[in-house]
Amino acid sequence: MKGTLKFLPISLAMILAFSCAENDSVEAKKAELEKLKAEVIELNGTIRELESELTQLDSGFAQQNQKSILITTADARKGNFEHFVEVTGAVLSKKNVSISAETAGRIVEVPAIEGMRVSRGQVLAEIDSESIQRNIEEIENSLDLARTLFEKQERLWKQQIGTEVQYLEAKSRKEGLERNLNSLKTQLDKAFVRAPFDGTIETVQVRLGELVQPGAPMFQFVGENDLFIEADISESYVGVLGKGDSVRVSFPSIGQEIKTRVSSVGSIINPNNRTFKVEVFMPKLDLVKPNMLAVMKIKDYENPEAVVVPSKLVLSDNRGDYVFVVEEGKAQKIYVKRGKTFQQDAEILEGLAGNEQLVDKGFREVGDNFNVNIAQQ
Structure with missing residues (x-):
C-alpha cells in the first residue's frame, strides 16, 4: 500500500504535462490556420489587382479571362x-328616365324594388283609384239607360214618329256619357304606374301609403337597350379621333373585350378638365350593364x-x-x-x-x- 502511494504524485505530474502539451499543440494549429487565412486573403487581393491591371493593358487577356x-x-x-391611348369611360343608357305620377292619390301598392328587372307594361306601383272606380260604375249605369233611350228614339225616328230634336238629344246624351266613361278609364289606367320599356329599377322614391301629386318623381328607371359608352378625352387628341373610327373596349369586371366604333365626338372643350366627350356604340351583351366601367383603347399611331x-x-x-x-x-x-x-x-x-x-x-x-x-x- 505504501508503495502505491509513493508513485501517485509521479502519475499526476505526467498527466498534467501531457495535457499542457496537447493544449499547446491545438493553439499552435489555430494560430497556423489564422496565418494561412490571412495569407490567402492577401494573395487573392494581389491576384485581383494583377488581373485588373492586365485587363486594362491587354484586351486579349481580358477576353480570355472573361467567363x-x-x-x-x-x-x-x-x-x-400599333399604339393606343387608354381612356376610362362608363356604360350609359339613352333610356335613363325618371318615372313620375300622372294622377293624384295615395300609394296603395309598390311591387317594384331597387335592382328589379321588369318588362314593358309591368306595374311598378298602384295609386288609390276608389273614387274613379265609383264614378265609372255610375257612368256605366247612366250609359246603359242612355243607350236604351237612344235605341228606342232611333227606331221611332226611323218610323217618322217623334221630333228630330228628341232623337238628337238622346244621341248627344249617349255619346257624352261614352266620352266621360273613356276619360275615367284613362284616369283609372294612370293610377297604375307601369314600366315604359324593358329595364331595371335603379331607385324607388315612394313608400306605401304616401300621398303623391301629378309630376312627383317615383322611380329612376334605366332601359337595357340603347346602351352606349361615354368617355372624356384630352383635348390633345382633337383631330385624332373621328366619328366612325374603330376602337377597342374592354370591361375589367367581366373580362370581355369588343371592337366597336365611335358614334359621336363632342365639339366643345370642357374648360374645367380640358376634355371633350366621345360616345361609342355599344352592341348588346348580356353581361354588360348601365354604369359599368369600360376602358377604351383608341389607336393614335400605326407603323x-x-x-x-x-x-x-x-x-x-x-x-x-x-x-x-x-x-x-x-x-x-x-x-x-x-x-x-x-x-x-x-x-x-x-x-x-x-x-x-x-x-x-x-x-x-x-x-x-x-x-x-x-x-x-
Whole structure:
C-alpha cells in the first residue's frame, strides 16, 4: 500500500504535462490556420489587382479571362406596330328616365324594388283609384239607360214618329256619357304606374301609403337597350379621333373585350378638365350593364413596317438607348433610336434591322463584348 502511494504524485505530474502539451499543440494549429487565412486573403487581393491591371493593358487577356454568362434570347421582329391611348369611360343608357305620377292619390301598392328587372307594361306601383272606380260604375249605369233611350228614339225616328230634336238629344246624351266613361278609364289606367320599356329599377322614391301629386318623381328607371359608352378625352387628341373610327373596349369586371366604333365626338372643350366627350356604340351583351366601367383603347399611331422589340430590353445610359445583341457568342452593345412604346412592345426607329437575337434573361449581367452561353429553352 505504501508503495502505491509513493508513485501517485509521479502519475499526476505526467498527466498534467501531457495535457499542457496537447493544449499547446491545438493553439499552435489555430494560430497556423489564422496565418494561412490571412495569407490567402492577401494573395487573392494581389491576384485581383494583377488581373485588373492586365485587363486594362491587354484586351486579349481580358477576353480570355472573361467567363461566359448564361442567357436566354428574344427575337426582334419586323411588322405592324400599333399604339393606343387608354381612356376610362362608363356604360350609359339613352333610356335613363325618371318615372313620375300622372294622377293624384295615395300609394296603395309598390311591387317594384331597387335592382328589379321588369318588362314593358309591368306595374311598378298602384295609386288609390276608389273614387274613379265609383264614378265609372255610375257612368256605366247612366250609359246603359242612355243607350236604351237612344235605341228606342232611333227606331221611332226611323218610323217618322217623334221630333228630330228628341232623337238628337238622346244621341248627344249617349255619346257624352261614352266620352266621360273613356276619360275615367284613362284616369283609372294612370293610377297604375307601369314600366315604359324593358329595364331595371335603379331607385324607388315612394313608400306605401304616401300621398303623391301629378309630376312627383317615383322611380329612376334605366332601359337595357340603347346602351352606349361615354368617355372624356384630352383635348390633345382633337383631330385624332373621328366619328366612325374603330376602337377597342374592354370591361375589367367581366373580362370581355369588343371592337366597336365611335358614334359621336363632342365639339366643345370642357374648360374645367380640358376634355371633350366621345360616345361609342355599344352592341348588346348580356353581361354588360348601365354604369359599368369600360376602358377604351383608341389607336393614335400605326407603323406597318416597324422593328419591334420587348420594351424591357431597351436600356439607357448617358449616350442614349441601347440593347444587347448576340453575335458569334458575344453580347454586342447596339445603340438604337426608340419610337413609341405600348404595353410590352417598343418601336425601334434606327439601329436594328428586325432579324437580331437580343439578350433576354441575363441582360442586366452582360456588358459589351461579354462571352455568353445561350441556355436551351
